[in-house]
Amino acid sequence: MTRKFKVLGTILLTLVAVAPVTQAQDQVAPTEVVKIKSITSSVLSDKTRIVLETSAPLSLPSSYNLDPLVLVLDVPGADATALQKQYVIGSPSVDKVNVYQLEEAGQKAITRLEIIMTSVVPYRIFSESGNLFVDFEHLEVSAVPGQGKTQEFFKKPEHPQAPAAPQKSKQEAAPQRPTALASTEAARIQNIDIKKDDGQLSVLVDYQGKVEVKYFELKAPKRLVLDLINAVNAVPVDTISVKFDPVESIRIGQFQSTQPKIARVVFDLNSEPQYRVVASDTRLTIVFGTRGAVEGAQGAVKDSIPQASEQSQAAQVVPEPTAAQSIEESPAPVAPEAGEAESGAPAEQNAESSSIPEVVTPDQAPVETVQQEPSSEIGAQAQNAPIESGPTMLVASVEKPEAPATGVASAETADAAPAHPGRHRSGKKGIEMAQVPAPLQLNEEKPAGEPPPAAPLATTGTRFEAQTITPGETTYSGEPINLDLVDAPIEQVFRLISEISGLNVITDPGVTGRVTVHFRGVPWDQALDLILKTNGLGYVLENRVVRISKLEVLAQEEQKKRALREAKLLSVELKTITRSLSYAKVADMEPVLKKMLSQRGEIITDARTNTVIVSDIPEKVAAIDKLIESLDTATPQVTIQAKIVESTSNYTQNLGIQWGFQGIADARHGNQTTLQFPNNIVVDGGAVGGTTGLIGPLGGYAVNLPAPAFNSGIGISIGNVLDTFRLDAALTALESSGRGRILSAPKVTTQNNVKASIIQGREIPVQTTANNTTTTTFKNAALELNVTPQITAEGTIIMLVDIKNDQADFANLVNGIPPIITQKAQTTVLVRDGGTSVIGGIYRAEDSFTEGKVPGLHKIPLLGYLFKNSQKTRSNRELLIFLTPRIVRE
CATH class of the missing domain: 3.30.1370.120 (Ribosomal Protein S8; Chain: A, domain 1)
Structure with missing residues (x-):
C-alpha cells in the first residue's frame, strides 16, 4: 500500500510539472482585436500593481527578460493605439512602462509592454474580471557579499568538487532577490544514464533533493542547456560521448558554486532537436527523437520515473578515457542567441522560485533569458605573483555579474561551467585570475540597450524590411576584466585570454614580444583587439580556434587565397x-x-x-x-481620387435718377414778359440726350444719372395747361444675387512611383496669320490631374501632385478668342491610406461701390440724392481641392 501511494504521488507531481505547459497550449488567442483602454498603477505597502483595462478578456501575455531589470510582456490580439507611449510609475519596485504597438502582415496585432524595474523583484501576472494585472513585490535592500575570489588556473586542482569560498567584498553589491531554494540543502546530481531504443534517446539525470529546472537552446554550435538550480554536481565524469542523433555528447559541470548553487548539463547537438523534458522528485528525463516518437513516449517517460527510495538499475554510461576531457581545459564558447521561442503562456505566471520541480519547455512556454548587467562591484583583484624569469608581473581579474536571485541561468554566459570550480594556489609561479564564465563570440556585433524594434508593417503584397547597409562600429560583448600586465610575454597574455574567453588559441612561430597594459573593466575581446593592434598582429577565427599571426603573413595568405579563387573561377x-x-x-x-x-x-x-x-x-x-x-x-497600385469644388456668390445693387424740365414764356403762348428784354424766355432742361436710361417726352434730361444696369424703372412728366412749363423725371434700379457650385472629381489609378495623368475639358482653336499663312493651334481649357504616388513602409502614401483647372472666359472675348482662367496647385503631400487631404484652397472676395455725381449739387442735404446715382457689387469665389489615395488591395 505504501508503494502505491508513492507511485501515485510521483504521477501527481509529474502532472503538476506538465500542467502549465498543457494549459499554455489550451489557451487560444482571441480572434478579434481587443482594445487596451488604459494602464493604471497603484503602489501598496508591500507591492506595486499595474492594471491593464481592456474592452474584452485577453489571454495571458508571454513574458521574458531583456535583462534582469527589464520585463517584456507581449499581448497578442491587443490594440494599444489609445495609450501613451510611456507611463512613469516611480514606485520602489517599478520605474516606468514603455508601450509599443507591433503589427505584421497576416498576423494579429501585438502590444508590447516593457516594464523597467528598479531592482530584481518577484512578480506575478494574472487576469481578473477581464483585465490583466501585474504585481511586483517590494523587497528590502540588503548587502550581498561580493564574489569572485582570485584563483590560480595553470595548476590542476586536487579536489575538483570543493567549491571556492567566496571572498568578502569591501563594497556593497546591488540588492539580490531571495530565492526559496537558497536556504535549503543543495541536491546532489548522482549520475546520468542513457537509453537508446528504436530511434529514441532517453537521458536520465538522477538526483537527491529538491531542484528547480530551467533550460534553453543555443546556436552556433547547436546546444541544449539545462540548469538544475539548488544542485551540486557529483557525477564523476565531465563528458559523456553519445553519438546518437541528435546528441553528439553530454557535458556536466558546476556552473555556480555560490547560493543558489547551479549544476549545468549541456547537450552538444548535430541537428535541430525534437525533445520533451519531464521532472520528478528524484529524476529529470529528457527524451529525444521525432515529434511523433517524443509525444508518444511521454506516457512511457512518466511510467519510468522511479520512486524516491528506488535506485536506478540502468547501467551508467562511462566514456573512454580519451573521450573524457575536462570542460575546464577545453571550454566551448557560447554564442548568445535571442532565443525566446514563444507560443503561449500559463494561466498564471510567477517569477518566484518554487520548491517543487519546475520545467519550462521552449516550444510551449517562453524561455526566460536573462542578460546579466555588470555589477557595480569590481571583480576580485588579483594578487601579485612574480614570475621566475624576471620582473614580469601578470595579474588579471574578471568582473563577473551577479547571478539573478531567481536562479535562472543566463544565456549570455557559459554553456557549461568548469567541472572544477575551485582552484588552489600553486605557489610562486603562475598567472592568477578570478573564476569566469565561458566566453561570448569574438567581436560580436550587438547593440546595447536598444528596445526591440517594431515589426515592419506590410501594407500590400510587398513587405518592407529594414536592412543594415553598414554595420557601424564594432560592439564588444565579452566579459569585463581587469588586466594589469608589466613587461609580460605576449604568449602568456594570449594564454590568459584563452582561459578567460574559452577560445582555443594558437600563435605562429614568428609572434613574439612583451606587453605592458593596465585595463580596468574592459571587455576581454576589446583587450585582445587592442593588444593585437599594438603589436601589429591579426587573427583568424575558425570555429572555436583563434589563430594569431603577423598582419603581413595574414595579408599574404589572403592574397594567395584570392588568387586561387580567381584561378578557379577562370577554369x-x-x-x-x-x-x-x-x-x-x-x-x-x-x-x-x-x-x-x-x-x-x-x-x-x-x-x-x-x-x-x-x-x-x-x-x-x-x-x-x-x-x-x-x-x-508585382508593383503595388494606388488609386487617387481628386475632388475640385468651386463655389461662387455675387450680389449687385444699382440706383439711378434722371430729371429735366422745360419752361416757355413768349407771345405765342401769351405769357411773355412786360420787359423789353428779355421779353421771350425759353428754358430747356432736357438738352442732355443719348441717355441709356428712360427717354422722356422732352427727349433729354438736365440730370442724366441712370443706373448702369437696371431691370426696372419709372418715368413721370408733368406740365401746365398751356404746356409752357414741363417737368420730366425717371428712376431706374437693379438688384440681383446669385450662387453657383461646380464639382469636378477626376480619378486615376497608377503603380507605385509611376506618374499618372488624366485630362477632361475642351481645346480652343486659336488662329494666327504670318506671311499670308494661317496657322491653327489648340489651347487646352480642361481639368488636368498629374500624380506620382510612393507607398511607404508605414502604409502611408507620398504624392507629388500637379492639378490644373483651366476654363475659357467667353464673356471677355479678345478678337473672338476667349481668355483662359487658370487655377493650379502643385505640391507634395503625405497622406495615410484612405485618408483625405486638402491640398489647395483659394478664397477670393470682391466688394465695390461706385457713385455718379453732379459736382457741388450732390452735397445738398436730402436734395443731393437728385444729383447722383450708385452701384454696389459684392462677389465671392472659393476653390477647394481634396485628394484621397487608396492602396489597391489584391
Missing part, C-alpha cells in the same frame, strides 16, 4: 539559364544584372518574349537568379 565551366520576366522589363533589368557578372559572364535580353539569358559561372548565376526573383515582383 569553372559556364552555366546558362533563361528567365522570363513577369512584371519587370528586360531593358530596365539589364543594367542592374550586368553589374553582378564576373569577367566571363554575359547577359542577353529578348524584348519580344521579355526574357533574360544569363551565362556565367554557377556561383554568379545563382546570385543573379536570386536577384531576378527578388526584383521581378
Whole structure:
C-alpha cells in the first residue's frame, strides 16, 4: 500500500510539472482585436500593481527578460493605439512602462509592454474580471557579499568538487532577490544514464533533493542547456560521448558554486532537436527523437520515473578515457542567441522560485533569458605573483555579474561551467585570475540597450524590411576584466585570454614580444583587439580556434587565397539559364544584372518574349537568379481620387435718377414778359440726350444719372395747361444675387512611383496669320490631374501632385478668342491610406461701390440724392481641392 501511494504521488507531481505547459497550449488567442483602454498603477505597502483595462478578456501575455531589470510582456490580439507611449510609475519596485504597438502582415496585432524595474523583484501576472494585472513585490535592500575570489588556473586542482569560498567584498553589491531554494540543502546530481531504443534517446539525470529546472537552446554550435538550480554536481565524469542523433555528447559541470548553487548539463547537438523534458522528485528525463516518437513516449517517460527510495538499475554510461576531457581545459564558447521561442503562456505566471520541480519547455512556454548587467562591484583583484624569469608581473581579474536571485541561468554566459570550480594556489609561479564564465563570440556585433524594434508593417503584397547597409562600429560583448600586465610575454597574455574567453588559441612561430597594459573593466575581446593592434598582429577565427599571426603573413595568405579563387573561377565551366520576366522589363533589368557578372559572364535580353539569358559561372548565376526573383515582383497600385469644388456668390445693387424740365414764356403762348428784354424766355432742361436710361417726352434730361444696369424703372412728366412749363423725371434700379457650385472629381489609378495623368475639358482653336499663312493651334481649357504616388513602409502614401483647372472666359472675348482662367496647385503631400487631404484652397472676395455725381449739387442735404446715382457689387469665389489615395488591395 505504501508503494502505491508513492507511485501515485510521483504521477501527481509529474502532472503538476506538465500542467502549465498543457494549459499554455489550451489557451487560444482571441480572434478579434481587443482594445487596451488604459494602464493604471497603484503602489501598496508591500507591492506595486499595474492594471491593464481592456474592452474584452485577453489571454495571458508571454513574458521574458531583456535583462534582469527589464520585463517584456507581449499581448497578442491587443490594440494599444489609445495609450501613451510611456507611463512613469516611480514606485520602489517599478520605474516606468514603455508601450509599443507591433503589427505584421497576416498576423494579429501585438502590444508590447516593457516594464523597467528598479531592482530584481518577484512578480506575478494574472487576469481578473477581464483585465490583466501585474504585481511586483517590494523587497528590502540588503548587502550581498561580493564574489569572485582570485584563483590560480595553470595548476590542476586536487579536489575538483570543493567549491571556492567566496571572498568578502569591501563594497556593497546591488540588492539580490531571495530565492526559496537558497536556504535549503543543495541536491546532489548522482549520475546520468542513457537509453537508446528504436530511434529514441532517453537521458536520465538522477538526483537527491529538491531542484528547480530551467533550460534553453543555443546556436552556433547547436546546444541544449539545462540548469538544475539548488544542485551540486557529483557525477564523476565531465563528458559523456553519445553519438546518437541528435546528441553528439553530454557535458556536466558546476556552473555556480555560490547560493543558489547551479549544476549545468549541456547537450552538444548535430541537428535541430525534437525533445520533451519531464521532472520528478528524484529524476529529470529528457527524451529525444521525432515529434511523433517524443509525444508518444511521454506516457512511457512518466511510467519510468522511479520512486524516491528506488535506485536506478540502468547501467551508467562511462566514456573512454580519451573521450573524457575536462570542460575546464577545453571550454566551448557560447554564442548568445535571442532565443525566446514563444507560443503561449500559463494561466498564471510567477517569477518566484518554487520548491517543487519546475520545467519550462521552449516550444510551449517562453524561455526566460536573462542578460546579466555588470555589477557595480569590481571583480576580485588579483594578487601579485612574480614570475621566475624576471620582473614580469601578470595579474588579471574578471568582473563577473551577479547571478539573478531567481536562479535562472543566463544565456549570455557559459554553456557549461568548469567541472572544477575551485582552484588552489600553486605557489610562486603562475598567472592568477578570478573564476569566469565561458566566453561570448569574438567581436560580436550587438547593440546595447536598444528596445526591440517594431515589426515592419506590410501594407500590400510587398513587405518592407529594414536592412543594415553598414554595420557601424564594432560592439564588444565579452566579459569585463581587469588586466594589469608589466613587461609580460605576449604568449602568456594570449594564454590568459584563452582561459578567460574559452577560445582555443594558437600563435605562429614568428609572434613574439612583451606587453605592458593596465585595463580596468574592459571587455576581454576589446583587450585582445587592442593588444593585437599594438603589436601589429591579426587573427583568424575558425570555429572555436583563434589563430594569431603577423598582419603581413595574414595579408599574404589572403592574397594567395584570392588568387586561387580567381584561378578557379577562370577554369569553372559556364552555366546558362533563361528567365522570363513577369512584371519587370528586360531593358530596365539589364543594367542592374550586368553589374553582378564576373569577367566571363554575359547577359542577353529578348524584348519580344521579355526574357533574360544569363551565362556565367554557377556561383554568379545563382546570385543573379536570386536577384531576378527578388526584383521581378508585382508593383503595388494606388488609386487617387481628386475632388475640385468651386463655389461662387455675387450680389449687385444699382440706383439711378434722371430729371429735366422745360419752361416757355413768349407771345405765342401769351405769357411773355412786360420787359423789353428779355421779353421771350425759353428754358430747356432736357438738352442732355443719348441717355441709356428712360427717354422722356422732352427727349433729354438736365440730370442724366441712370443706373448702369437696371431691370426696372419709372418715368413721370408733368406740365401746365398751356404746356409752357414741363417737368420730366425717371428712376431706374437693379438688384440681383446669385450662387453657383461646380464639382469636378477626376480619378486615376497608377503603380507605385509611376506618374499618372488624366485630362477632361475642351481645346480652343486659336488662329494666327504670318506671311499670308494661317496657322491653327489648340489651347487646352480642361481639368488636368498629374500624380506620382510612393507607398511607404508605414502604409502611408507620398504624392507629388500637379492639378490644373483651366476654363475659357467667353464673356471677355479678345478678337473672338476667349481668355483662359487658370487655377493650379502643385505640391507634395503625405497622406495615410484612405485618408483625405486638402491640398489647395483659394478664397477670393470682391466688394465695390461706385457713385455718379453732379459736382457741388450732390452735397445738398436730402436734395443731393437728385444729383447722383450708385452701384454696389459684392462677389465671392472659393476653390477647394481634396485628394484621397487608396492602396489597391489584391
